Amino acid sequence: MKKDRRNLNFILGCVICAVMLLLVILGFFYTPYGPDAMNGPDKFAAPSLRHLMGADQFGRDIFSRVLKGLGTTGWISLVTVAIGGLTGTLVGALTGYYGGILDEILMRINDILTAFPSFLLALVFISVLGPGKGNLIMALSIAFIPSFARVVRGEFLLYRERDYVKSAKLWGASGIRIMFIHILPNALPVILSSAAIGFNNAVLAEASLSYLGIGVQPPDASLGRMISEASAYLFSAPWCAVFPGVMIILLILGFGMISDGLKR
Amino acid sequence: MNRKSLLRHLTVLGVLTLTIALGGCSGDKTEKGSEAVPGKESSQVSSGEPSMGGSIVVGIPQDLEDSLDPHKMVAAGTKEVLFNINEGLVKPDSDGNLIEAVASHYDISEDGKTYTFTLRDGVKFHNGNPVTVDDVIYSIERCADATGGEPLVPAYSNIESIEADGNNVVITLKEPNTEFLAYMTTAIIPKDYNELDTQPVGTGPFRYVSRSPQENIVIEKFADYWGEPAYLDQVEFKIVADADTIVMSLKGGSIDMYARLTSSQAAELKEDFNIEEGTMNLVQALYLNHAEAPFDNKLVRQAMCYAVNPQEVMMMIADGKGTEIGSSMFPAFGKYYVEDLKDMYTQDLNKAKELLTEAGYPDGFDMTITVPSNYQPHIDTAQVLVEQLKQVGIRATIQMIEWDSWLSDVYADHNYQSTVVGVDASALTARALLERFTTGNSGNFINYSNPEYDSLFQQAVSTADDAKQVEIYKQMETLLAEDAANVYIQDLADLVALNKKYGGYTFYPLYVQDMSKIYLVKQ
Numbered sequence: 184m185k186k187d188r189r190n191l192n193f194i195l196g197c198v199i200c201a202v203m204l205l206l207v208i209l210g211f212f213y214t215p216y217g218p219d220a221m222n223g224p225d226k227f228a229a230p231s232l233r234h235l236m237g238a239d240q241f242g243r244d245i246f247s248r249v250l251k252g253l254g255t256t257g258w259i260s261l262v263t264v265a266i267g268g269l270t271g272t273l274v275g276a277l278t279g280y281y282g283g284i285l286d287e288i289l290m291r292i293n294d295i296l297t298a299f300p301s302f303l304l305a306l307v308f309i310s311v312l313g314p315g316k317g318n319l320i321m322a323l324s325i326a327f328i329p330s331f332a333r334v335v336r337g338e339f340l341l342y343r344e345r346d347y348v349k350s351a352k353l354w355g356a357s358g359i360r361i362m363f364i365h366i367l368p369n370a371l372p373v374i375l376s377s378a379a380i381g382f383n384n385a386v387l388a389e390a391s392l393s394y395l396g397i398g399v400q401p402p403d404a405s406l407g408r409m410i411s412e413a414s415a416y417l418f419s420a421p422w423c424a425v426f427p428g429v430m431i432i433l434l435i436l437g438f439g440m441i442s443d444g445l446k447r
Numbered sequence: 448m449n450r451k452s453l454l455r456h457l458t459v460l461g462v463l464t465l466t467i468a469l470g471g472c473s474g475d476k477t478e479k480g481s482e483a484v485p486g487k488e489s490s491q492v493s494s495g496e497p498s499m500g501g502s503i504v505v506g507i508p509q510d511l512e513d514s515l516d517p518h519k520m521v522a523a524g525t526k527e528v529l530f531n532i533n534e535g536l537v538k539p540d541s542d543g544n545l546i547e548a549v550a551s552h553y554d555i556s557e558d559g560k561t562y563t564f565t566l567r568d569g570v571k572f573h574n575g576n577p578v579t580v581d582d583v584i585y586s587i588e589r590c591a592d593a594t595g596g597e598p599l600v601p602a603y604s605n606i607e608s609i610e611a612d613g614n615n616v617v618i619t620l621k622e623p624n625t626e627f628l629a630y631m632t633t634a635i636i637p638k639d640y641n642e643l644d645t646q647p648v649g650t651g652p653f654r655y656v657s658r659s660p661q662e663n664i665v666i667e668k669f670a671d672y673w674g675e676p677a678y679l680d681q682v683e684f685k686i687v688a689d690a691d692t693i694v695m696s697l698k699g700g701s702i703d704m705y706a707r708l709t710s711s712q713a714a715e716l717k718e719d720f721n722i723e724e725g726t727m728n729l730v731q732a733l734y735l736n737h738a739e740a741p742f743d744n745k746l747v748r749q750a751m752c753y754a755v756n757p758q759e760v761m762m763m764i765a766d767g768k769g770t771e772i773g774s775s776m777f778p779a780f781g782k783y784y785v786e787d788l789k790d791m792y793t794q795d796l797n798k799a800k801e802l803l804t805e806a807g808y809p810d811g812f813d814m815t816i817t818v819p820s821n822y823q824p825h826i827d828t829a830q831v832l833v834e835q836l837k838q839v840g841i842r843a844t845i846q847m848i849e850w851d852s853w854l855s856d857v858y859a860d861h862n863y864q865s866t867v868v869g870v871d872a873s874a875l876t877a878r879a880l881l882e883r884f885t886t887g888n889s890g891n892f893i894n895y896s897n898p899e900y901d902s903l904f905q906q907a908v909s910t911a912d913d914a915k916q917v918e919i920y921k922q923m924e925t926l927l928a929e930d931a932a933n934v935y936i937q938d939l940a941d942l943v944a945l946n947k948k949y950g951g952y953t954f955y956p957l958y959v960q961d962m963s964k965i966y967l968v969k970q
Contacts (some may be wrong), residue, residue, distance in 0.1 A: 221834050223762045227711070240711045241763055241830065314847065396689060396820055400845050402830045415694040419715045 193444025199437030203430075207257055210250025218251035219243065219402045227420045237422035239413065249426050251413055252404035257434070259320055259405070260385035266324035267385075268378050271331020276362050278332070279339025290336070293329045301326035302388060306397075314397040327381055334377050338370035372445055379442030383435045390431055406431050495950045495968030502681035503949060503965060506693060506702035508821040510661050510686050516643040517634035518590050518599050522854065523729075523958040524872050526836035528684050531666055532573075533634035533649035536564045536583065536616075539875060543779065543956040545628060547622070548674075549578060549635045549650055550616075559623035559911055560607075564616045564630070570639050570673045573654035580611040585638040587618070589676040597889065601882065602630045602874075606813045623911035629875035652677045652963035661686055666962075678966035688850070690823035703946040706960060708767040709823050714940040720944040725954035727941040728779045729869035730772060730880065733826070733832055733934035735818065738894040739864050741812055748931035750802035754790035754839040755832060757936045759794075768901040768940035774924040775870070775880050777938035777957045783877040785921050789935075799839045811840025817857055817866045820847035824939055827866045832934075858892050870940065871958045877920040878908065884927065893934050 215235070216222075222242035229239040236245035274293070278286040296304065308322035342348060343366065351361050390407030392398035394414075399405035401412070406427040413423030513910040517533040518547060518671040520526060536550040547553065551567035566864040591603035606625070607619040615938040620627060637648055644886050647655045652674065655664040664684040668677045685702055687693055694715050696702045713722045733755070735742040742748060761769040770778055773788030803811060816834075818829045826847065833843045843865075848856065872879035883890035885904050886897075928935070945952050951964045 219834060219837075221763060221831060223759065226763075240709075240827075252633065394691075396847060400847055401826065402833055411691050412662065414691055415712050416715055417695075 188408070190444060192440040196437050196440025196442075196444060199433055200441065203253065203257070203434055203437060206250055208212050208245075210254050214244075214247035214250050215246045216244035218247045227416070227423075229420075230422050236426040237420065239409075239420070239423045241415060245409075245423060245426055248404040248409060249406070249430055252406045252409050252427060253430055253434070255316075255399060255403065255405040256386060256389050256407065258430075259316065259323070259389045259399075260382050262320050263323040263327060263385040263389075264378055264381045266320070267327030268331050268374070268381060270324070271328045271335075272335045272367075272374060274328065274332040275335025275337075276339055276367070279336035279367070280343055280358065280362050282340075286336075289332075293332050296329045297333070301330075301384075302306045302391065305388060305392060309392065309397050314398055314400060316403070319389065319392060319398045323385055327385065330381065331374075331377060334373060335370060338373055339366055342366045342369055371381075376442045376445040379438045379445065383438050383442075386431060386434055386438075448783075452636045462708075480811075481813060488708070497951060497966035498704055499678055499966075500682070501678075501967035503679055503704060503946075503962070504683045504685050504702045505962070506687040506705040506958065507684045508687060509819075510688075510689070511658065512851050513854065514644055515647045515655070515658070517636065517647065517649065518643075519587075522850075523857075523869075525849075526873070527958050527960045528664060528666075529634075529647065529649075530651075530957075531653040531962050532647055532651045532655055533636075534651050535632035535634055536547050537628065537631050537769075539632065539957050539959075541953045541955050541961070543875070545632070545875065549583065552907065553631075555628070559625065560620045562618040562620070562627065563612075564618070564631075566614050566616070568674060570650055571671045572650055573648045573669055574637065575671070576637060578650060579638075580614065580616055580634060582638045583616050583635055584609050584611060586633060586635045587616075589636075590633050600633060602627065602878065622909060624908070625911065625913045625916060626874075626876040626878055629879075632874065651953055653682060654944050656681075661688070667689055675963070677963035679962065682962045688821050690821055690826065693823070696945055697946075703949060704944065704952075704965075705888040706941060707822075707824065707939070707941040708942040708944055710768065710940075710942065713944065714822065716944045719947070721947055721950075721952075723943045723945060723952050723954070724768070725941045725943070726770065726777075727778065727869060727871075727939045728777055728956055728958065729776050729871040729938060730777055731828065731867070731869040731936045731939055733829075733865055733867050733936065734870075734893050735865050735933055736861060736863055736893055737896070737932075738861060741755050741806065741808060742865070744806050745930060746802045746806035747808065748934070749792065750799040750806065750839065751836065751841065751934050752931045753795045753799035753802065754793040754841065755792075755835050755934050755936070757789075759835065760828050760831045760936055761880065761940075763831045765940045765942075766825055768935040768942075770936050771937050774928040774935060775933075776877065776924050779938075780872075780877060780880075782917050783920050783924075785924050788924060792931070794835075796838055803839060803841075808840075811842060813842045813844070815846050817846050817848055817853070817863045819850045819853040819868065821850050822868070824866045825869070828936065832867065861892055861894060867936075875957075877917075881907075881920060881923050881927075884932065893933060895930075897926065897930060900926050910938060 220243060225238040225242035226240060228234050228238040234244050236249060238244055274289055278289050304326040305322040308325060309318055312318040348361060348365060351365050389398055392409040393405050393407030396411060399408045409427040410424050416423055480910055507524060511525045511528060513525050517529050520529060527775040534548040536548060537545045540546045549567060549570055552565040554563040566580060572578060587609055589918045590599040592598055593604060593607050605620050605622055607621045630719040634649055648672060652669055652672045654669040656665040656667050658664045663686060665966045667681045668679065668784045672921060687696055693705055694712050697705055697716055697720065707727060734747060737743055757771045761767050771789045773791050776784050778784050803809065818825050829845050833845060857866050861866045882888060882904065884895045885901050903919055903923050907916050943952055946957045948967060949965055950968050951966045953961050953964045955961060
C-alpha cells in the first residue's frame with residue numbers, strides 16, 4: 184500500500200517534469216513571439232488567445248517569456264546541481280572511503296561552508312564576482328557542494344565496512360575501483376534523491392537571487408527575474424507574476440515528488 | 448571595507464571640482480529665471496487645509512554616499528535632500544527665479560563686475576549662531592580656493608576679491624559675467640566648521656538629525672528659520688535601493704512619498720495615492736565612452752542615433768510622457784534650448800546600417816550598457832534601447848550595478864562602454880550642463896574631446912554680452928548633436944506619488960525635493 188503511494192508520487196512527478204521539459208524544448212525551438220520583442224499597444228494586455236498568458240509592461244508576450252525563462256532557470260539549476268553534485272560526490276566519496284587526515288581537512292572546510300546559510304554564501308560570492316548568469320551558477324554550485332559531500336560521505340562510511348567491500352579489497356581492487364564501481368551504485372538512490380532536492384533548492388535560489396536583482400540581468404527572462412519585475416504590477420496586472428510563479432511551483436512540485444518516490 | 452572607502456574617496460576627489468548632480472535625474476534652470484518654464488508645474492495639486500506638525504517618510508533611490516558637505520556633494524540624489532538643509536545668498540524658487548535667501552538684497556553694478564549682497568537680519572545657523580559676514584566670505588572662499596587645482600565651483604575662478612563692508616559682502620569679478628548670480632546658490636556654512644561631512648549645519652528650514660548608512664537620513668524642522676517655516680516636524684528619507692520594491696513599500700505604508708516613478712508604477716498606485724506630474728529637468732541619454740572602441744568612431748555613434756527612437760522609449764516607459772531632446776540641454780533652460788536638434792536623427796534603420804557598414808561594422812557589434820540598479824526609468828529605457836539597437840545588428844547587454852559602483856567605476860574611473868543615466872545641472876546656467884564636455888574636465892565621463900567645442904566654451908565664458916553668449920552655447924549644443932556625442936533621448940516625465948494624507952507637493956525646475964511646503968491635510 185505504502186509502496187504504491189510512493190510510486191504514484193514518482194509517476195506524477197515524472198509526468199509534471201516531462202511536461203516542463205517539453206515546454207523548455209518547445210521554447211528552445213519556437214516561441215509565439217520573440218521573448219524580448221516589445222510591443223507598445225499590447226502593454227499589460229490581459230490573457231487572451233492573442234497572448235495566452237497576457238503581456239507585461241513592455242507588451243512582451245508572457246507565454247514566450249515563460250518558455251524562455253523556464254529554460255534559463257532550468258539550465259542554471261541543472262548546471263548548478265551537476266557541478267555541485269559531482270564535486271560534492273567526489274569529496275564525499277574520498278573522505279568517506281579513506282577517512283584520516285584528508286577527511287579531517289576536507290570536512291572541516293565543509294563545516295565552514297555549511298556554517299553559512301547557502302543563500303548567504305551565494306550572496307557573498309555574487310557581491311564579489313558581480314551579477315550575471317555565469318557568476319550565479321558558480322556561486323550556487325559552491326554553495327551546494329557541502330550538502331552533497333555530507334550525504335555521500337555518510338553512505339560511504341556505511342558501505343566501506345560491508346563484507347563485499349572487504350572481499351573486493353582482498354581481491355586487490357584499487358581504491359578508485361571500489362569507490363566508483365562497488366560502492367557508488369549502492370549510494371546512487373540517495374544521491375539522486377538529494378540531486379532532486381538540490382535541483383529544487385537551486386530553482387528557488389536562482390529565482391530568489393534574480394528576484395533580488397543580482398541574478399539574471401534584464402532583458403533576459405528567468406522565472407525569478409520575471410516575478411521581480413512584475414511585483415510592482417501585482418494588483419493591476421497579476422498575470423505578469425502569476426504565470427511564472429505557477430511554473431516555479433510546478434517545477435518544484437514535480438521534482439519534489441520524484442525525490443519522494445526515489446527514497447528507498 | 449578599506450577598499451570601498453578608498454574608492455569612495457577617489458570618487459569624491461575625482462568629481463569634487465564640478466558639482467554636478469548626476470544622479471538619475473536632475474533639474475536645472477534658466478539663468479535669471481525670467482523665462483517661462485514649459486512643462487514645469489509649480490501648482491500644488493493636492494488640496495486640503497494644511498495643518499502644522501506631523502512627519503513623513505520619503506523614499507529615495509540612493510544613500511548619500513558622496514558627501515554631506517554641500518560644497519562637495521556630486522550626486523543629484525544628495526542635492527535633493529540637502530536642499531532642505533542648506534541655503535545660499537540666493538536660492539531658486541519653484542518658478543525658476545533666484546530669490547534672496549541669506550542675503551536680503553543684492554545689487555549688480557552697471558559694468559557687471561561688482562556684486563553687493565546685503566545680509567538678512569536674524570538668519571541663524573542650525574547650531575544657533577547668527578550668520579555673519581565672515582561666514583559668508585569663508586563659504587565662498589572655500590569654494591573659490593584653487594590650491595587643489597580647479598576650485599570647487601569653477602565659475603569662482605573669475606572672482607577678483609571678496610570684501611566685507613559692514614553688513615554687506617562685495618564680490619568683484621575679473622571679467623563681467625552674466626551667469627555669475629546663478630552660482631551664488633552656494634551653501635553658506637559656519638566659518639571653520641569641520642564636521643560638515645558628518646553633521647552638516649546650514650540655514651535652511653530643516654536641520655540635520657542623523658544618518659544610518661544604507662538606511663535613512665532624518666531631518667527635523669528648524670524652529671528659528673528666518674523664512675516661512677516648514678509644516679512638518681520631521682522628515683525621514685528612507686533608502687529604497689531596489690527599484691522593484693518601491694510600489695510595495697508605498698502600498699505597505701513604509702514610505703509616504705516617492706518621486707520619479709515610471710508610468711506603470713504610477714498606474715498601480717493611482718487609487719491610493721495622489722500622483723503629481725512634472726518633468727525631471729535632466730538630460731537622459733545613452734552616454735557613450737569615447738575612449739572605447741567602437742564609440743570613438745563618429746559614424747558608429749551616428750548610426751546608433753539613427754537606430755534609436757526616443758518616442759518609442761517614452762511610449763514604453765511613460766505612456767508617451769516626457770520631452771524628446773537632441774543635445775545636452777532641456778526645455779526648462781528656455782533661451783538656451785534648441786528644440787530643432789531633436790530632429791537631427793530621426794529613426795532610420797537603413798541609414799543606420801549604411802553608417803555601420805561605412806564604419807567597418809556591417810554585422811554590428813557587441814556592447815554593454817551599464818545601468819544603476821536603483822533607477823527604474825533608466826533600467827526600462829535600457830531594455831527598450833537593447834531592442835531598438837538589435838534591429839541594426841548591435842547586440843547590447845545590460846549590466847545593472849549598484850549606485851556606489853556606478854559613481855566609482857563609471858563616473859570617476861570611466862571604466863564602462865555605455866550607460867543610461869540622466870545628467871542635471873547644478874546651477875541655473877547653460878554652463879552647468881555644457882562645461883562638462885570640455886576636454887579634460889573632471890565631469891567629462893564620456894571622454895568627449897573636440898578642440899572646436901573647447902574654444903567655443905572659452906569664448907562663451909569670457910563674453911559679457913548675454914545674447915552672444917546664448918548664441919555660442921547654442922552652437923555648442925549643435926556641435927554635440929552633430930558629433931553624436933551621446934545618444935540623446937529625453938527629459939523624463941516626473942511622476943510623484945504622495946500619500947493622500949499629505950498635500951503641498953511642489954515641483955522645482957531643479958532636482959530637489961522641497962519638504963518645507965509639504966503638509967498633513969487637516970482631517
